[in-house]
Amino acid sequence: MFALVDCNNFYCSCERVFDPKLDGRPVIVLSNNDGCAIARSEEAKQVGIVMGTPEYMIRDLIKEHNVAVFSSNYTLYGDMSDRVMKLLASFVPRLELYSIDEAFLDMSELAYENLLELGMRIRTTVTQSTGIPVTVGIAPTKVLAKMANRFAKKKRKDIGVHWLGNDYLIREALEATDVGDIWGVGHQYSTMLVRNGFKTAADLVNAPEDFVREKMSVVGHRLIKELKGIPAIEWEFEPKKKKNICTSRSFGSLTQSKDVMIEAVSNYAALCAGKLRKEKSCARELIVFVKTNQFRTQDKQYEHAIRMQMEVATNNTVELIKYALKGLDIVFKDGYNYQKCGVIVNDLVPETEIQFGMFDQVDRKKNNTVMHALDKVNQAFGKDIVRFAVQRFDKRYRLNARFLSKKYTTDINEVLHVKI
């Protein structure tokens, strides 16, 4: 048996932990650049705020219902996530961190008779220790655990836990779940399945094998097995090494300036380099892309990406910035209103397995020492104190974040003050 534990409306719940006055009030959190609503409290869902709606389209709703609005604060959410995951890990021998707010727990070797009770204990412990409410779904496979979790949210609100412990309960959940609400069935597949007469998960579980194989490839085949209670999706108890790393952001406002983009691209390259070093990986390929805003039909549109192979795989900030700027030089064209740019590093290899070039002139050992020192200093200050000249400090391209809460848990200057 496996459990899927997920945090309810995670980003909103994080904001609420540090401001109890928000209890009972609709809360939403916006995507980067204060673009769209990406997290909503129950109250916000009830007043009709739809996931992914741009903020400017719901201003009336926000005003009318006194909705509390936040810019996303990933420093805070990341730290709260760590706390929740550490608690979850104390209940089971193994768990898989699935996303910032979800984990699969391996309950197969536990001696508990009643997993429902265990689920409830997990739930109270996490809520009491972190203030974050969670829901637990328990079932024989990942897909069914997801389904159980969803069922718990809809129909077991009182206890927040659901255990698909026998065939009857599995049947009930399958019948109560529309195909589009199955984990792994997105919009395209959902439309196709409904068109072919499959309405609920209970319909899909009996779909002919070759139909599923043809229309949904092996992904669909695995999905059906999982729905039947036969595990078909791999477990990853060890976090896998990343295969590519991307840093990209929209600009706070559209820009035509190459100067501004030089600054942005060098910062994104530096961020990629930092992420690479954290992963203990080096990249052999770097991609730079730029694009205009597709929603502005009145603007000339342009989108371009350039891939560059690097002679020796690297995670050195200076080198990656150098390549990234070379790339920008190629993709940048004058006269467009740019909305976004980004840097992707690809073809990653472990630091320890780098092939050195025969004519490589770079003193890599010295470079590594410098980068290591840079990471240490920046880590100690909690922000990028040490930077390279092109990165500048003024962030002329910076994102909008008008409703940002404090770094309550990671910055000593921003901890909560308590008056007694």
Add this chain to the structure above:
DNA sequence: TCTGGGGTCCTAGGACCC
């Protein structure tokens, strides 16, 4: 008229996830 067969590797694009 009719233009092999079998294999690998790479890439772009599509689907999905949170």
Add this chain to the structure above:
DNA sequence: TCTGGGGTCCTAGGACCC
């Protein structure tokens, strides 16, 4: 005025090889 960011996996088709 204002529409996120960061990933994974799978497949078809092209390039290339013998």
